[in-house]
Amino acid sequence: TAELVANAVEHTAGDGPIELVLELLPTGCQVEVHDPDPAPPGDLTVPHPAEPDPWQEHGRGLLLIRTLSSSCGHRPTDSGKAVWFRLPVVPAQRRPVR
Numbered sequence: 001t002a003e004l005v006a007n008a009v010e011h012t013a014g015d016g017p018i019e020l021v022l023e024l025l026p027t028g029c030q031v032e033v034h035d036p037d038p039a040p041p042g043d044l045t046v047p048h049p050a051e052p053d054p055w056q057e058h059g060r061g062l063l064l065i066r067t068l069s070s071s072c073g074h075r076p077t078d079s080g081k082a083v084w085f086r087l088p089v090v091p092a093q094r095r096p097v098r
Contacts (some may be wrong), residue, residue: 003061004033005069012037016079026086028070038081 001020008018016036023030041062066070069085 003065004085005029007037007041007061008083009035011041012080013039021082025086026089028086030053030084030086032082032084034077034080034082038080039077040074040081041083073088 005018005020012018012035018036020032021032021034023032065085068087070088072083072085074081074083
């Protein structure tokens with residue numbers, strides 16, 4: 001969530017607000033960040049051909065979102081775009097009976 005919000009703040013053109021939307025679903029949750037810039041985020045749904053440079057401070061956020069989420073993407077909105085990811089429900093762990 002912090003990565004999408006930080007990307008919206010850093011890379012969004014325009015003066016409109018940034019909105020965070022969290023939706024609880026039966027299968028997990030979906031997190032969306034809405035911003036006023038219609039340009040799609042780079043490398044969110046298409047893996048980058050090269051590994052990130054280990055000496056760079058930037059360039060891993062969308063890789064982490066792609067890796068840790070069950071799905072992710074972006075869509076146009078009336079005021080710009082929404083960038084989203086889904087996290088699945090983690091099944092309850094059974095504890096041994098003592």
